[in-house]
Amino acid sequence: MRLLHTSDWHVGRTFHGRDLLAEQEEVLSGLAEVVIDQEIDVVLVAGDLYDRAVPSAEAVDTCHRILRTxxxxxARIVITSGNHDSAPRLGAFADFAAAGGLHLRTRVSTLQEPVIVTDDHGPVAIYGIPYLEPDPVRHLFGLDERGHTAVLTEAMNRIRADLAARPDARSVVLAHAFVTGGQPSESERPISVGGVEQVPASVFDGVDYVALGHLHGPQRISERVRYSGSPLAYSFSEIDHRKSVWLVDLDANGLAAVERRELPVPRRLATVTGLLDDLLTVSAHAPLEERFLYVVLTDPVRPLDAMRKLRERFPHTVRMEWQPVGGRATAELSYAEAMRGRDDHEVACGFLTDCRGSEPTESERALLKEALEAVSRAEVAR
Incomplete structure (x- = not known):
């Protein structure tokens, strides 16, 4: 049997305010070609199908088209809910969907009930562990111990008990968790509420393959425990990620092989640092014009209307910072310390200097002084 391990689609997510639905549909619908070319039997989605608990109508429509394709x-499809998903919403009509080959595993109470898929070697039991919020699930399980490790250990105990009654079955588990040894990026939502978020890989002992979701970089915890990562980059911390999926082969004895398959990149990420005028005119920067761009400006004085100017040449600029060369070191002072011994005019001039990176001119100082005096006269006249 051949499985395709994916996760963290985050359909509906934006990238620094830019809509990604078109890019998500392009990449994820392309998995259908992998299914055909590689003769995939089951596609696994290990949580965070959507980016929000209540996805937009456009995100739902996009996801429906992708799954239908x-x-x-x-391929049959097995999906479990992640910490971004609403498990009840995602799992609605699960029984009806299963009749069409879409298996939604979102209920804690039935996580030990597998999807059974059969090949020439017999049955494969695929278990979906939805994201387990530690405190409410702890009470549901009747546990005294708190934390992710406790609830996932109990979930796996229930799965192993079911497997014991299926001695001829090979086994696959989908789980959405932060397993020790994994490398996070900036785009994952923390799941530390309710105890320490990391869990040891040993929690998943006893199954042939563990398809993990939550961390957005593809990575191997062990031969049988892996993260597929997200299909697209969702932060600039992922600029060096090679987005991919895992092709997982099971033979008569269990896990036979795992192969990495890289995904296409609709629009690459890039960062660039320099003076605004140079960025706008130097021909060497031409390749950046089609990339999602993070710009760091080093002009000694903050340029006016910089983002608009950047987007005239680099239309996909999504983030900009100003870090002047040899930037002024600013001491961490309390408000009282910063204001001590300074009149309103000095405070206003200092604010302008901090914002712009250069001290106000004499005419600007005079204008600020005139404005403050006008305010003072108005207050006295009340």
Whole structure:
């Protein structure tokens, strides 16, 4: 049997305010070609199908088209909910969806009930552990111990108990968790509420393959425990990620092989640092014009209307910072310390200097003084 391990689609997510639905549909619908070319039997999505608990209508429509395209390619699909998903919403109509080959595993109470898929070697039991919020699930399980490790250990105990009654079955577990040894990026939402967020890989002992979700970089915790990562980059910390999926082969004895398959990149990320005028005129920067761009400006004085000017040449600039060369070191002072011994005019001039990176001119100082005096006269006249 051949499985395709994916996770963290985050359909509906934006990138620094830019809509990504078109890019998400392009990459994820392309999985249908992988299903056909690689003769995939089951596609796994290990949590965070959507980016929000209440996704937009456009995100739902996009996700529906993607799943329909994959299903028409001939694969069954098993999805479990992540910490971004609303498990009840995602799992609605799960029984009806299963009849069409879409298996939604979102209920804690039935996580030990597998999806059974059969090949020439017999059954494969696929278990989906939805994201487990530690405190409410702890009470549901009747546990005294708090934290992610406790609830995932109990979940796996229930799965292993079911497996014991299926001695001929090979086993796969989908889980959405932060497993020790994994490398996070900036785009994951922390899951530390309710105890220490990391869990040891040993929690998942006893199964043939563990398809993990939550961390956005593809990575191997062990031969049988892996993260597929997200299909697109969702932060500039992922600029060096090679987005991919895992092709997982099971033979008669369990895990036979795992192969990495890289995904296409609709629009690459880039960062660039320099003076605004240089960025706008130097021909060497031409390749950046089609990339999502993070710009760090080093002009000694903050340029006016810099983002608009940047987007005239680099239309996909999504983030900009101003870090002047040899930037002035600013001491960490309390408000009282910063204001001590300074009149309103000095405070206003200092604010302008901090914002712009250069001291106000004499005419600007005079204008600030005139404005403050006008305010003072108005207050006295009340």
């Amino acid at each position: 994959i299903a028409r390619a001939g």
